[in-house]
Amino acid sequence: MRNKPVKKIAIISIIGSLLMISQVIDGCKASQMVSNKTGAQLWAENCQRCHNTPSPNSFSPEQWETIGLHMQSRSLITDEERTKIVAFLKQ
Amino acid sequence: MSPTKTIIKWIIFPLGSLISINITEAQQTTIVDSALLERVSVLEQQIASQKPGESHFMVAGLATFGFVTNTTTTTSGGISQKAKTNSFPDVDHFEFSPLFLWRHGSKFLLEFEPSFDGTSLGVNWADVSYFVAPGLILRAGFLVTPFGTYSKRLAAGWIDKLPTDPTGVADYPPTSDFGFEAEGGFPIGSMKWNYDVSLTNGLQLLPDGELQSVGVVDNNKNKTVTARLGLLPISNSSLEIGVSGMFGTVGDANSPYENAKSQSYAADLNYVKLFNPILVNIKGQYNYTFVNDQNYINPGDSSVYTFDNKTTSGFAQISLRPTGAGAAFVKNLELAFRYGRYITPEKSLWGQKSDIIDVSLDYWLSWRTVLKIGYQSNKSTSTAIENSGDETKSESLFIQFAIQL
Numbered sequence: 001m002r003n004k005p006v007k008k009i010a011i012i013s014i015i016g017s018l019l020m021i022s023q024v025i026d027g028c029k030a031s032q033m034v035s036n037k038t039g040a041q042l043w044a045e046n047c048q049r050c051h052n053t054p055s056p057n058s059f060s061p062e063q064w065e066t067i068g069l070h071m072q073s074r075s076l077i078t079d080e081e082r083t084k085i086v087a088f089l090k091q
Numbered sequence: 092m093s094p095t096k097t098i099i100k101w102i103i104f105p106l107g108s109l110i111s112i113n114i115t116e117a118q119q120t121t122i123v124d125s126a127l128l129e130r131v132s133v134l135e136q137q138i139a140s141q142k143p144g145e146s147h148f149m150v151a152g153l154a155t156f157g158f159v160t161n162t163t164t165t166t167s168g169g170i171s172q173k174a175k176t177n178s179f180p181d182v183d184h185f186e187f188s189p190l191f192l193w194r195h196g197s198k199f200l201l202e203f204e205p206s207f208d209g210t211s212l213g214v215n216w217a218d219v220s221y222f223v224a225p226g227l228i229l230r231a232g233f234l235v236t237p238f239g240t241y242s243k244r245l246a247a248g249w250i251d252k253l254p255t256d257p258t259g260v261a262d263y264p265p266t267s268d269f270g271f272e273a274e275g276g277f278p279i280g281s282m283k284w285n286y287d288v289s290l291t292n293g294l295q296l297l298p299d300g301e302l303q304s305v306g307v308v309d310n311n312k313n314k315t316v317t318a319r320l321g322l323l324p325i326s327n328s329s330l331e332i333g334v335s336g337m338f339g340t341v342g343d344a345n346s347p348y349e350n351a352k353s354q355s356y357a358a359d360l361n362y363v364k365l366f367n368p369i370l371v372n373i374k375g376q377y378n379y380t381f382v383n384d385q386n387y388i389n390p391g392d393s394s395v396y397t398f399d400n401k402t403t404s405g406f407a408q409i410s411l412r413p414t415g416a417g418a419a420f421v422k423n424l425e426l427a428f429r430y431g432r433y434i435t436p437e438k439s440l441w442g443q444k445s446d447i448i449d450v451s452l453d454y455w456l457s458w459r460t461v462l463k464i465g466y467q468s469n470k471s472t473s474t475a476i477e478n479s480g481d482e483t484k485s486e487s488l489f490i491q492f493a494i495q496l
Contacts, residue, residue: 033326034278045328048363048370051250052458062147066194069222070151070202074244076276076285076321079225 034080039088042081050075054089061090145196150496152190152204155248157463157491167481185209186248189496198222216267226275235267237274237287237319238335239357239376242266248493252372252410252427253451254465255489259404259433260376266304268292270314281326288318293339296351300387300400300439302341302380311349315339319357329364333357341382348385355380368415377405389440389476396476398438406431410453425453435474442474451489459495464488 034042047053059067068086071077077085160177188206195201200222204215218232235243241260245251256262270291276283293315295303321333337355342348355378362373381401389396410427431447451465466488473481 033281034283049328049331049361050244051247052455054458058458063149065197066147066149066192066200067151069194069197069200069220070192072222072276073200073202073220073228073230073274076274076287078276078278078283079222080278081276 039084043085043088046077056089064089147194149192150189152188152496153247153249155186155493159487159489161487163485165483188215226277228274230272233267233269234272236289236291236317238317238337240359241376249459249461249495253429253449254463254491255449255467257406257431258447260378260406283323285321290314290316294341296341296348298388299390311340311344313340331361333359351382351385353382368413370412370414372410375407379403398436400436402435404433423455427451437474438476440475443471444474445471461493463491
């Protein structure tokens with residue numbers, strides 16, 4: 001289709017620009033890998049991407065196990081993130 | 092009194108009394124301890140019988156309802172007509188959707204979410220997921236296709252900052268479909284990537300040129316591929332950007348449209364960061380869909396017509412919440428603004444260009460319960476094959492309550 005190359009270039013340009021901007025923003029801070037983060041830290045960072053951070057008292061430990069799987073499939077957090085966040089919420 | 096009698100009276104007798112009292116108390120304590128121990132033992136047995144097994148079932152979900160008042164002014168051929176409505180709840184803004192979750196061990200998850208929107212009972216998704224390994228989840232059933240992020244993550248009433256969905260993004264194909272999906276997320280250094288790929292029956296092209304996804308029976312042998320790649324380039328996960336594509340044959344087999352194919356592209360952005368005391372939340376998505384050139388049938392007069400069958404839609408949204416404020420009431424307020432643009436095919440039967448502005452002031456009663464007061468302005472100009480140039484201006488005021496169950 002005649003507009004296809006333009007659309008692809010536009011999308012790629014937008015993504016590339018955002019990547020460069022993000023590296024500039026983040027470049028001055030010390031990066032921290034997921035493995036170095038606590039469950040509480042991961043909970044605060046990842047849950048608020050979509051919704052308000054839930055209170056650990058909102059559900060039982062068993063419910064958090066189930067909700068953790070559901071949230072991982074929605075937000076595509078890593079396996080390690082899900083394990084740490086659920087462990088924190090179950091405390 | 093003799094010294095002996097004195098000793099007996101003042102020392103031995105009181106001492107004996109004291110000893111006898113302590114013996115009596117000790118006996119009573121022993122009796123109490125025994126009863127207590129027996130009770131504790133019974134409780135321990137009850138607790139042991141309640142320990143979790145391999146499976147767990149729970150109900151979550153959401154409910155959204157409220158009130159909307161609307162004024163719509165339609166101008167055609169220089170003549171304007173105005174209509175006012177109000178309802179509780181409006182069909183587009185009521186939802187009762189319990190989410191049934193059943194987990195087996197740590198590997199299997201079954202999800203079923205029926206939904207009642209005030210007029211019909213439908214299904215948002217019904218699927219089973221298998222958590223194969225870190226970074227790989229397999230899913231099968233009636234699933235939300237991974238096109239953009241709005242439908243899969245942001246559409247719930249208690250998540251959406253505004254009372255309305257972005258026009259042309261939440262309700263325009265593609266949405267849910269029957270098929271198979273693979274997804275996962277994994278770290279790369281301090282960044283994270285995620286992927287989501289599905290193979291589904293796909294959309295259906297109607298003879299008038301519309302693409303349909305609701306109530307579609309598989310209409311051809313081809314399957315539709317949908318995929319999204321997401322990147323979180325900042326180590327605190329504050330920013331996510333993603334690109335999506337959906338490609339498939341959409342025409343009915345053995346029909347004039349059996350070679351009709353559609354391609355859809357989307358780009359999405361999500362940025363949430365606390366700039367103390369304000370939590371800044373930015374979201375956006377842009378969709379582009381087109382179908383290769385076809386000759387369509389006007390159902391009004393059965394005439395043949397054609398048009399450039401492309402649709403674009405998108406929104407940009409920002410919300411601000413003073414989570415760092417001192418007063419609890421202020422802390423729970425959130426102001427949201429959204430601009431949306433929706434363009435459907437020119438010279439089709441439904442061609443239009445719309446600009447939609449939404450503003451909402453929210454009050455969070457809890458992390459999952461919100462009251463929204465919102466306003467929407469929707470200005471639309473028809474580009475349809477009939478009534479081209481007609482203008483529609485709609486203004487709505489919403490009061491909406493949403494809760495996660």
